[in-house]
Amino acid sequence: MPEVKLVDVTKRFGDVHALRGVSLTVKDGEYVCILGPSGCGKSTLLRIIAGLLQPDSGSIYIDGRDVTYKPPEERQVGFVFQNIALFPHMDSWSNVTYGPVVKCMDRDTAYKAVRELMVILNIAKYSGLYPYELSGGIAQMIAIVRALATGAKLLLLDEPLGALDPRVRVNLKYELRRMVKDLNLTAIHVTHNQEEALTVADRIVVMRSGIVEGFDTPENLYWRPKNLFIADFIGKVNIMRGVISRVIGEKVLISLTNGQLVELHAEGFSEGDSVVLAIRPENFEFSSDDVMQDISLTGVVARVRFMGEYYRYDVRTEAGETIIVNYPVGGDVKKLGEKVRIWFNPETVLIYPYPEKGIEKELMVEI
Amino acid sequence: MGSLRLSNVSKRFGKVVALKNMSLEISDGEYVVVLGPTGAGKTTLLKIIAGLLKQDTGEIYIDGVKVDDYPPEERNVSLFFQNFALFPHMTILENVAFGLKVRGYDSREAENRALEALRLMHLDNRAYSYPRELSGGMQQRVALARTIITGASILLLDEPLSQLDAKIKSELQYELRDFVKNLGLTALHVTNDVEEALALADRIAIINRGEVVQVGTPFEMVEEPKDVFVAGFMTDMNLMEGIVEEVSTNSVIVDIGNIKLRSSRKGSFRRGEMVIVGVKSKDFKVQKADGELVCRIEDSIFSFKYRKLIVCFDNGLRVQVKTDKSGLEKGAYVSLRVDPNDVYLFPCPKGGLRAAIAEITGVS
Numbered sequence: 174m175p176e177v178k179l180v181d182v183t184k185r186f187g188d189v190h191a192l193r194g195v196s197l198t199v200k201d202g203e204y205v206c207i208l209g210p211s212g213c214g215k216s217t218l219l220r221i222i223a224g225l226l227q228p229d230s231g232s233i234y235i236d237g238r239d240v241t242y243k244p245p246e247e248r249q250v251g252f253v254f255q256n257i258a259l260f261p262h263m264d265s266w267s268n269v270t271y272g273p274v275v276k277c278m279d280r281d282t283a284y285k286a287v288r289e290l291m292v293i294l295n296i297a298k299y300s301g302l303y304p305y306e307l308s309g310g311i312a313q314m315i316a317i318v319r320a321l322a323t324g325a326k327l328l329l330l331d332e333p334l335g336a337l338d339p340r341v342r343v344n345l346k347y348e349l350r351r352m353v354k355d356l357n358l359t360a361i362h363v364t365h366n367q368e369e370a371l372t373v374a375d376r377i378v379v380m381r382s383g384i385v386e387g388f389d390t391p392e393n394l395y396w397r398p399k400n401l402f403i404a405d406f407i408g409k410v411n412i413m414r415g416v417i418s419r420v421i422g423e424k425v426l427i428s429l430t431n432g433q434l435v436e437l438h439a440e441g442f443s444e445g446d447s448v449v450l451a452i453r454p455e456n457f458e459f460s461s462d463d464v465m466q467d468i469s470l471t472g473v474v475a476r477v478r479f480m481g482e483y484y485r486y487d488v489r490t491e492a493g494e495t496i497i498v499n500y501p502v503g504g505d506v507k508k509l510g511e512k513v514r515i516w517f518n519p520e521t522v523l524i525y526p527y528p529e530k531g532i533e534k535e536l537m538v539e540i
Numbered sequence: 541m542g543s544l545r546l547s548n549v550s551k552r553f554g555k556v557v558a559l560k561n562m563s564l565e566i567s568d569g570e571y572v573v574v575l576g577p578t579g580a581g582k583t584t585l586l587k588i589i590a591g592l593l594k595q596d597t598g599e600i601y602i603d604g605v606k607v608d609d610y611p612p613e614e615r616n617v618s619l620f621f622q623n624f625a626l627f628p629h630m631t632i633l634e635n636v637a638f639g640l641k642v643r644g645y646d647s648r649e650a651e652n653r654a655l656e657a658l659r660l661m662h663l664d665n666r667a668y669s670y671p672r673e674l675s676g677g678m679q680q681r682v683a684l685a686r687t688i689i690t691g692a693s694i695l696l697l698d699e700p701l702s703q704l705d706a707k708i709k710s711e712l713q714y715e716l717r718d719f720v721k722n723l724g725l726t727a728l729h730v731t732n733d734v735e736e737a738l739a740l741a742d743r744i745a746i747i748n749r750g751e752v753v754q755v756g757t758p759f760e761m762v763e764e765p766k767d768v769f770v771a772g773f774m775t776d777m778n779l780m781e782g783i784v785e786e787v788s789t790n791s792v793i794v795d796i797g798n799i800k801l802r803s804s805r806k807g808s809f810r811r812g813e814m815v816i817v818g819v820k821s822k823d824f825k826v827q828k829a830d831g832e833l834v835c836r837i838e839d840s841i842f843s844f845k846y847r848k849l850i851v852c853f854d855n856g857l858r859v860q861v862k863t864d865k866s867g868l869e870k871g872a873y874v875s876l877r878v879d880p881n882d883v884y885l886f887p888c889p890k891g892g893l894r895a896a897i898a899e900i901t902g903v904s
């Protein structure tokens with residue numbers, strides 16, 4: 174159950190700054206996801222932890238031991254890639270025992286451990302099959318067992334579910350988490366998929382352009398994201414601009430650009446500050462005319478999509494903004510062109526200072 | 541104009557049956573998504589329609605005309621390849637405009653149209669970059685821009701969003717639909733991603749092992765799945781083996797190892813018959829343990845606004861329950877309720893439930 178600590182790790186490829194000073198600690202037994210858009214440096218970070226790549230500066234500690242200049246074999250890590258890389262001419266059993274055999278480990282002990290792993294993962298029955306006879310999901314599980322076969326307690330997964338069908342991914346991610354917890358491993362799992370990260374990890378590192386934007390639990394990233402980028406990256410938000418018109422104790426009165434006033438709990442703002450409010454599509458409600466909410470917007474339904482468990486509505490407001498509302502299936506269904514009144518519970522609103530570089534830059538995922 | 545009709549199309553590769561008697565009708569201007577797992581036959585289907593592959597039997601009609609003997613360029617279709625390739629020595633703009641120029645558009649007009657398509661893909665600012673300077677997802681968007689502006693009335697799109705980051709894809713899919721609709725094009729789009737199918741389709745056709753299983757609107761596919769495969773593919777339904785215990789006029793009581801659930805959904809089942817019971821995780825309501833349907837919370841997983849509880853009954857049955865209630869801790873006992881209207885019943889699949897689930901999820 175190793176602990177992994179990175180201190181100020183940087184890495185450049187020519188003029189590309191892949192990592193710009195990354196520091197973080199993954200605790201013993203923790204399942205951590207590294208989440209970020211393509212090209213933000215996730216794989217580079219993982220390869221540096223594994224010892225497959227040298228950082229330009231900074232240090233890596235595993236269980237308190239400085240391994241910055243140690244080769245991969247001395248780090249006791251298991252590494253799994255997106256592209257399932259089993260040896261095609263070997264059956265599953267030969268694939269998973271390859272490591273112990275090459276390393277001349279004690280056969281009885283190693284084989285026993287590998288067999289146990291396969292039983293825990295429910296894949297012992299595939300021992301005699303060759304890679305081409307396996308489904309993608311099973312093949313990836315075999316690859317994971319192979320990565321752990323030499324006794325590694327630190328599992329590094331680079332987009333391990335990326336090559337699989339979405340429907341397969343959903344199930345396999347729970348299996349992965351269960352395995353890591355049952356075997357008392359520490360796992361660092363790289364993905365660009367928000368849902369995958371949020372539903373599998375104990376904590377998530379959110380990265381952008383070689384920088385750690387946040388490192389927190391799924392609950393905190395979703396309900397209390399510390400900046401607008403994270404709020405939007407973790408799950409869509411609707412954004413409204415406004416100015417603090419008054420500070421009243423722990424509350425602020427905000428005058429929105431559409432002319433409306435909202436009162437919210439917020440600290441650290443002063444009168445005249447430009448702010449943005451971020452509201453998740455699932456936190457809007459429709460209201461009927463007889464119930465007046467403190468704050469409501471009227472608009473016209475400009476797009477309707479049935480998304481299985483909810484309807485997604487694009488509501489074009491009078492002020493010309495588009496607000497996305499995700500409303501659970503079961504209530505009234507709004508029609509295209511229908512006039513609607515929407516409101517939100519102020520408790521669900523996230524508030525941030527207006528970003529210096531503008532909203533669009535702040536939210537940009539691609540560099 | 542761009543209607544499309546497949547009539548009993550079959551195709552084998554040696555022993556592998558890639559398509560089996562496939563029939564499908566797509567009206568002019570319709571957006572149809574063919575949804576199915578890898579290996580279901582999706583790419584084969586598109587290649588046959590595009591004329592790149594010849595079916596063994598069956599016919600293809602475009603705008604009512606049998607096109608089986610037409611070469612690809614005379615079929616009025618534009619195919620987006622799953623394994624697309626861009627011209628490495630051309631800029632992004634040139635890549636997108638190339639097809640139009642070949643078709644005789646003057647270069648100004650071609651580039652204007654290409655820019656418009658790039659704008660849709662949020663790549664107009666990369667018009668003068670080269671493919672190698674773009675990420676895989678960006679390149680895929682370039683290829684998609686190139687496909688949708690060829691002037692053909694029917695778009696055949698083979699997993700066109702598969703390489704995009706989830707975040708970009710989640711908005712782009714709606715925009716793609718609008719764009720296709722605004723141009724009045726017909727689209728046959730294949731994917732293995734349910735969310736994508738829901739976001740884009742007027743109708744969805746689910747295929748498995750080369751056969752159409754069910755065709756319907758997104759709503760019909762989610763609310764009225766006809767069998768375990770469709771239910772398991774389209775929704776997060778808990779699927780359980782049960783035995784019909786009592787049949788009355790409006791409802792059926794099923795026994796799932798001593799757990800009784802009432803279903804009032806239509807369907808004819810006989811007493812003593814083995815059935816598959818399906819309940820979506822959102823349709824189980826959690827309440828204080830009260831003696832009925834009592835179970836223990838084994839795990840509680842973050843699920844955005846909700847939590848997904850894994851609960852276990854005395855008889856070992858495990859189900860997933862989605863709830864917005866807070867304060868439900870691991871180890872606690874709760875009771876579940878479900879509206880009989882939300883209890884689905886399906887015939888037992890031939891190879892048993894486990895095999896059917898393994899087929900959908902790829903893991904057993």
Ligand SMILES: Nc1ncnc2c1ncn2[C@@H]1O[C@H](COP(=O)(O)OP(=O)(O)O)[C@@H](O)[C@H]1O
Pocket residue numbers: 186187189190191209210211212213214215216217218
């Ligand atoms: N071996 C390399 N040579 C040159 N550039 C590289 C190399 N590896 C990664 N990069 C660049 O470093 C950045 C981060 O890459 P990577 O860590 O692979 O990102 P991610 O895994 O988040 O998609 C990207 O801009 C990528 O192009």
Ligand SMILES: Nc1ncnc2c1ncn2[C@@H]1O[C@H](COP(=O)(O)OP(=O)(O)O)[C@@H](O)[C@H]1O
Pocket residue numbers: 553556557558576577578579580581582583584585
């Ligand atoms: N050229 C080919 N030769 C042999 N088998 C093929 C060929 N093309 C496809 N197949 C097989 O046909 C089936 C359907 O493949 P495909 O149409 O590519 O499915 P999908 O696109 O849904 O993943 C698969 O079993 C595949 O292995």
Ligand SMILES: [Mg+2]
Pocket residue numbers: 215216217
């Ligand atoms: Mg990567």
Ligand SMILES: [Mg+2]
Pocket residue numbers: 582583584622698
């Ligand atoms: Mg395919």
